[in-house]
Amino acid sequence: MGAPPDPLIPQLYRVSRAQRELADTVTLELVPHDGARPAFQPGQFNMLYAFGIGEVAISLSGDPNDRRTFVHTVRDVGAVSGAIARLTTGATVGLRGPFGQGWPIARAEGADVVIVAGGLGLAPLRPAIYQVLGNRSRYGRVVILVGSRNPQDLLFRHELEQWRQRLDVDIGVTVDHADPEWRGNVGVVPALIPRAPFDPHDTVALICGPEIMMRFSANALRDAGVAADRIYLSMERNMKCAIGLCGHCQFGPDFICKDGPVMRYDRIAPILAVREI
Amino acid sequence: MPDIEHILKEHPFFAGLPPAQGKLIAGCARNHMFNAGQYLFHEGEPANEFFVIRHGHVALEIVAPGQAPLVFATLGQGEIVGASWLVPPYRWTFDARAVELTRAIGIDAACLRGKCEADHDLGYAMMKRFLSVLVQRLHATRLQILDIYGKR
Amino acid sequence: MERSSATTAVISADALQGLIDALAARRYQVVGPTVRDGAIVNDTIAGVGDLPAGWTDRQEAGRYRLEQRADGALFGFAVGPQSWKRFLHPPVETLWTARKDDTGVTIAAVPKTNEKFAFIGVRACELHAIAIQDRVFCEGPYPDVAYAMRRRDAFIVAVNCGEAGGTCFCASMQTGPKAESGFDLALTELLDGDTHEFLVEVGSDAGSEVLAELSHRPASHAQLAAADAVVACTASRMGRSLSTDGLKELLQANPNHSRWDAIAERCLTCGNCTMVCPTCFCTTVEDHSDLTDASAERIRKWDSCFTMDFSFIHGGSVRKSTKARYRQWMTHKLANWIDQFGTSGCIGCGRCITWCPVGIDITEEAAAIRAAPQTAKGA
Numbered sequence: 001m002g003a004p005p006d007p008l009i010p011q012l013y014r015v016s017r018a019q020r021e022l023a024d025t026v027t028l029e030l031v032p033h034d035g036a037r038p039a040f041q042p043g044q045f046n047m048l049y050a051f052g053i054g055e056v057a058i059s060l061s062g063d064p065n066d067r068r069t070f071v072h073t074v075r076d077v078g079a080v081s082g083a084i085a086r087l088t089t090g091a092t093v094g095l096r097g098p099f100g101q102g103w104p105i106a107r108a109e110g111a112d113v114v115i116v117a118g119g120l121g122l123a124p125l126r127p128a129i130y131q132v133l134g135n136r137s138r139y140g141r142v143v144i145l146v147g148s149r150n151p152q153d154l155l156f157r158h159e160l161e162q163w164r165q166r167l168d169v170d171i172g173v174t175v176d177h178a179d180p181e182w183r184g185n186v187g188v189v190p191a192l193i194p195r196a197p198f199d200p201h202d203t204v205a206l207i208c209g210p211e212i213m214m215r216f217s218a219n220a221l222r223d224a225g226v227a228a229d230r231i232y233l234s235m236e237r238n239m240k241c242a243i244g245l246c247g248h249c250q251f252g253p254d255f256i257c258k259d260g261p262v263m264r265y266d267r268i269a270p271i272l273a274v275r276e277i
Numbered sequence: 278m279p280d281i282e283h284i285l286k287e288h289p290f291f292a293g294l295p296p297a298q299g300k301l302i303a304g305c306a307r308n309h310m311f312n313a314g315q316y317l318f319h320e321g322e323p324a325n326e327f328f329v330i331r332h333g334h335v336a337l338e339i340v341a342p343g344q345a346p347l348v349f350a351t352l353g354q355g356e357i358v359g360a361s362w363l364v365p366p367y368r369w370t371f372d373a374r375a376v377e378l379t380r381a382i383g384i385d386a387a388c389l390r391g392k393c394e395a396d397h398d399l400g401y402a403m404m405k406r407f408l409s410v411l412v413q414r415l416h417a418t419r420l421q422i423l424d425i426y427g428k429r
Numbered sequence: 430m431e432r433s434s435a436t437t438a439v440i441s442a443d444a445l446q447g448l449i450d451a452l453a454a455r456r457y458q459v460v461g462p463t464v465r466d467g468a469i470v471n472d473t474i475a476g477v478g479d480l481p482a483g484w485t486d487r488q489e490a491g492r493y494r495l496e497q498r499a500d501g502a503l504f505g506f507a508v509g510p511q512s513w514k515r516f517l518h519p520p521v522e523t524l525w526t527a528r529k530d531d532t533g534v535t536i537a538a539v540p541k542t543n544e545k546f547a548f549i550g551v552r553a554c555e556l557h558a559i560a561i562q563d564r565v566f567c568e569g570p571y572p573d574v575a576y577a578m579r580r581r582d583a584f585i586v587a588v589n590c591g592e593a594g595g596t597c598f599c600a601s602m603q604t605g606p607k608a609e610s611g612f613d614l615a616l617t618e619l620l621d622g623d624t625h626e627f628l629v630e631v632g633s634d635a636g637s638e639v640l641a642e643l644s645h646r647p648a649s650h651a652q653l654a655a656a657d658a659v660v661a662c663t664a665s666r667m668g669r670s671l672s673t674d675g676l677k678e679l680l681q682a683n684p685n686h687s688r689w690d691a692i693a694e695r696c697l698t699c700g701n702c703t704m705v706c707p708t709c710f711c712t713t714v715e716d717h718s719d720l721t722d723a724s725a726e727r728i729r730k731w732d733s734c735f736t737m738d739f740s741f742i743h744g745g746s747v748r749k750s751t752k753a754r755y756r757q758w759m760t761h762k763l764a765n766w767i768d769q770f771g772t773s774g775c776i777g778c779g780r781c782i783t784w785c786p787v788g789i790d791i792t793e794e795a796a797a798i799r800a801a802p803q804t805a806k807g808a
Contacts, residue, residue, distance in 0.1 A: 007571045008524050010536055033533075051529055052718025052725040077743040092534050094527075119426035149426035176421050179345040183376050186336065186351040188420045191413075195355075210425040237747065238740050240714050243571035246732070247711030248739060250761065252681075253768035258570060274684045276753035 007243050010049040010094025015087050016069060021155055024076045025120065026085045027061065029069040030093060037070055041102030042127030043234060043262040046070060047242045049094030050083035057239040058084070059124035059261070060098060064131060070095065073123035073155070099242045101262050103128040104232060108204035112140040114196065114226075116217045118147045118189055118209020122155045124234050124261075125208045129163070136168055143196045145172040147189030147213065151182045170197050189213060190220035200225035206262075208234040215272055218265050228266035235260050235268070252277060281306050284382060288329055289355050290406060298399045305388035311335075311375035317358060324367045326383040327359030333379025338372045349421070350414075351376065357410055362386035436637065438645040439652055442503065442625040446477045447643045448586070448614075452547040455639075457584055460516060461549035462509060467495060469509035471516075474549065481506060488595040488668070488779065491788030501625065504550055504618050507594025508778050512555050512707035516546050517579050518562060520731045524714070527725040541575060545582035551612065552590055553605030554597075554776040558707035559585075560611055564770045565710050584635060587612035591620075591659050595668040596779025598792060602671065604776045606663040614640060617656040628656040669779060671792040672799065673763075676773075679799055680764040684756065688798050693752035695787045700733035702781035702789075703758065708766075708774045709733070734758050759791055 005011055017029040031037065045059045056078075062071025076085040087093060105128055113132055117125050132139055144163065148154045154173070164171045172192040174185035185192065189209075203226050207214045214233045221231055237249040237256045249256035252271040254263065271277050282303035285291050291299060309328065311317060317328055317335060328335075332354045338346040352358055358381070361370050367386065393400035440448075452459050461474040464481045474480065486506040487494045498505050527536040551559070563580060566573040587608040599605030608615045613636030617628040628648055631637045648656075703709040713732035718725040732739060735754050740747040748754050766774030775791070782790045 006538060006574075009538055010525075012534055012536070049716075051527065051534060052716060052722055054716045055714075081743075094534075094536065147426075149424065153426065176424065176426065178348045180336065180338065180348060180374070182348065183334075184351070185353075186348045188417045190420070191417050195353075212420065212423060212425050216420060236742060238742055241712070241729075244569045245566065245571065245573055245710070246713065246729075247734065248713070248732075250757075250765070253765035255769075271684070276748045276750060277684060277757075 007096060008241075010047070010055075010096050013070065013093050013095045015089050015091045015093060018087060018089055021073060022075075022153055024085070025073060025155065026076075027071060027073045028084070028087060028093075029062070029071050030095065031069050032095075033092075037068060038098060039067075040064060040070070040098040040127075042105060042131055043102030043124060044098040044100045045124075045242075045261065046072065046095050046097030046099070047239070048072065048074075048080075048084050049096070050080055050087075051092070051094070053083050054080040055094075055096075055240075056080040056084060057242060057257075059234070061123040061126045062130075063134075064127055065134065070098075073120070073126075075120055096242060099257055101258075101260055103206050103234075103262050104204065105131050108132070109138045110140070110202075111230075112198040112203040113142045114193075114198050114203050114205040114221070115142075115144045116147075116189060116193070116205065116207040116209070116214075116221075117145070118213035118217070119149065119153070120155065121207075121209030121213070121234070122146055125206060126156065126159075128206055133163070133166075133169065140202065141170065141198050142168065143170045143172070143198050145189055145192045145196060146174070147192075147209065148173075148175050149177075150175050151178050151184070172196060188216070190216045193217065193220040193224055203230060205231045206234075207231065211236075211272075218269075218272075228269060229264060231265035232262050233265060233268065234262050281308065281382060284331065285329070288331070288382075290329060290357055290410075294402060298396075298402060301392050301396065301399055302384065302389065305385040305392065306382050307385075309381045309383045311379045311381070313375055313377045315375050317373040317375065317381075318369045319372050320369055322369050324359060324362035324369050325386050327357065327362045327386060328373075328381040328383050330354055330356050330358060331380045331382065333381070334376040335379060335381075336374050336376050338374060340372065346372065350418075357407075360407070360411060360414075362390075363407060436631040436640075437648040437653065438629045438631075438640060439619075439648045440627050440629055440643055440645045442477075442627065444643045444645070445480075445503070445627070448639065449474065449476055449549065451639050451642045452584060455547075455584075457545055457547035459547045459549060460513070462504070462506075464495065468493065469495065469506055471509065471511055471513060471548075471550075477503070480504075480550075485592060486594065488597075488783040489788075490596065490782050490790050491785055493783050500620055502591065502618055502620050504588045504590075504616075505592055505620075507590065507592055507597055508552060508555070508780060510705050510780065510784055512558060512705075512778070512780075513546075513548050513551060514558070514562070514707050514709075516548070517559065517583065518566070518576060518710060522575070522729045524727045524729050527727075529723055529725070541578065544579075545584075546579065547584040547586065549586045549588075551585050551587045551608075552599075552778075553587065553608040554599040554602070554778045555707055556585070556587060556608055556611040557602075557604040557776045558778070561708045561770065561772060561774065561776070562710060564772070565708075568770075584639075585612045585614075585632075587615040587632075589615060589617040589656070589660050590663045591618055593663045593666040593668060594779055594783075596782040596790075597667050598669040598671050598777040598779060600664050600667045600670070600777070601673065601792075602773060602775055602777035607660045612636070617659055619652060619655050619659070621655075626652075628652055669777075669782070669790070669792045671775075671777065671795060673773065676795060676799075677764040677767045679802060680760045680795070683798055683802060684760070686798050686802075688794060688801075689752045689756045692755050692789060692794060693750065695789055696751050696755045697786060698735040698751050698754055699786060700735040701784045701786065703733040703735060704731070705780040705784045706762075707776060707778060707780070708762075711739075713739075734761070759794065763791070763795065
């Protein structure tokens with residue numbers, strides 16, 4: 001086993017598969033040019049580099065047991081993410097990582113697991129879902145709640161339908177608005193929480209999505225009786241070096257790149273409510 | 278109607294109501310069943326009755342010309358459909374459509390309003406419950422209009 | 430830099446040239462204070478003649494002027510706008526270069542240069558600043574290798590301050606005025622009429638080796654006492670003070686204090702404070718490519734949390750208002766830094782006070798928040 005690569009230098013990866021998920025969202029599977037893909041924890045992220053344009057932090061969205069590829073679900077929201085999202089099979093991309101603290105899946109063993117995903121937030125949670133469902137007997141009830149703008153923007157819809165077919169998982173899906181063809185829930189994700197089938201006194205909750213959605217979902221979980229130190233959010237801030245040296249990703253005293261992105265709710269609750277922090 | 282009284286007593290919305298008040302409300306209530314696609318009420322119609330869902334799924338919609346109806350909320354088991362009966366001019370603001378087979382208790386609005394005027398304790402108990410539901414819906418609606426998943 | 434037994438000696442002011450020569454002979458790039466553009470800056474020096482003999486500085490909030498001294502002291506000033514940060518943590522650095530051609534893409538690290546620095550005139554507070562940046566860059570999960578090499582290869586000649594600056598508060602921060610450790614040699618300037626000499630304290634084996642090449646003699650009790658007196662006098666004349674008791678909790682608990690709004694009325698978000706601060710370490714990266722897309726490089730540059738882009742995420746910057754950006758800087762420096770790195774980020778050098786165009790003084794702001802905690806607008 002060689003020395004770990006210099007964390008400042010992008011390693012070269014090739015796009016082995018590019019799958020369109022939504023109009024502006026693509027899932028890429030990446031294989032390293034040389035050597036084996038490093039191991040990763042669900043919840044971690046890589047810095048993806050588009051030649052000459054720049055880097056962007058993207059969470060891993062694939063199965064940690066797949067030792068061959070890194071899977072990333074990318075939405076086109078800017079110059080770099082747009083360039084990455086437009087890569088085709090065979091293209092080369094630079095990659096640094098994986099970085100960050102992941103979802104506390106081991107800590108959830110023996111408890112009920114509630115996963116709350118909003119919009120693109122389902123992507124960083126998907127590796128955790130794979131890991132939980134892959135070792136299903138280690139957990140109590142498993143509840144997955146997904147919110148989206150409308151039915152057309154539902155991410156991984158096919159997989160959601162597959163998971164729904166399992167008898168040992170409860171899936172709740174809601175959209176902000178829909179046309180009458182949609183026979184599911186219409187409303188915000190936090191509203192699904194009071195009626196979801198989990199024991200709040202023995203639950204670990206993982207939340208990912210727009211910050212507003214995460215705040216209100218955490219409130220709803222707290223109202224339902226889940227302890228503040230058993231709720232986890234995946235936070236996002238400006239990311240440059242991803243290794244704790246450039247200072248950009250600070251959120252209060254924490255660096256999102258090394259103390260996060262997954263953060264325990266009781267630690268961040270006081271500053272979540274502060275404007276512009 | 279003893280079994281409606283019993284059903285209402287078991288319903289979470291009326292939990293904690295003294296039996297005498299439960300009886301008063303039951304006096305205004307009757308059973309309903311809506312098939313999938315059937316409308317509970319339409320925008321503009323008099324708000325004569327509001328509904329307590331026993332099981333099923335109801336979608337609230339708005340229709341605009343040239344567009345498919347927009348569903349902005351769905352309500353399910355245990356929830357209350359209809360708030361316009363509480364305030365003049367007592368007319369429905371939206372359409373309500375059963376998404377699947379839905380069983381509900383309908384409570385006559387004029388009957389209940391009359392009883393609340395006559396018995397202020399009953400009135401206060403009902404207002405407290407409705408206010409709580411409306412505040413929750415207001416908060417949820419505010420989150421919805423932020424369109425947090427949209428591009429900015 | 431291990432400290433050998435507290436060896437002291439005395440050298441004459443003339444012997445300083447020998448010190449500079451000995452370091453140059455060992456291939457150090459000798460950097461020291463010199464007068465330029467109306468300020469005392471740190472730059473490469475060839476000899477004693479480049480030092481700011483007979484100059485002192487008058488510093489106040491938003492004000493810096495050089496003045497002639499009545500004597501010829503070589504280090505008779507406090508601190509200039511820059512510290513040693515720009516040598517150990519360069520403002521611009523190429524991280525890697527990349528090439529793209531028919532065979533594919535290659536990305537290569539930039540070969541390390543073998544430059545090593547000898548710093549002449551590092552103040553006690555600046556030694557602490559260097560130690561603070563050592564913790565930032567070397568003790569995290571991903572150490573900055575280039576920084577670590579520059580640090581390892583640096584030779585440090587400290588100087589104990591004979592003048593307290595108008596905005597200095599090292600005594601409050603317990604970072605001076607006496608240099609305690611972290612140096613190879615430490616000098617205290619002793620100027621008495623015609624006698625101009627330096628008490629030398631050895632701080633390491635490397636320092637001892639260099640001292641051996643200079644003509645020196647043992648320190649007398651009188652000289653040791655004189656050196657102590659210099660430091661004691663400086664300590665008693667601090668221009669500012671800062672109470673650090675409970676300061677971390679105070680600032681972290683008051684993000685909505687009305688004082689932040691008051692500061693925001695004055696702050697220009699110019700970022701001067703971050704540029705002159707010896708511990709500010711934030712950087713950004715820029716990706717450049719040529720027009721043919723055949724080559725690319727990544728450059729790291731100093732950055733400031735005062736820029737609008739600093740906190741940009743898709744949709745906009747998290748910290749748009751002046752209030753939020755100033756609050757971030759001061760709370761990070763005096764409070765969050767302690768959670769992150771175990772010490773305050775502030776060394777009490779006063780540069781941010783001196784070089785702020787509107788004269789914002791963090792000691793005054795901290796005192797104002799302390800005097801009226803939890804004040805909420807409209808409460």
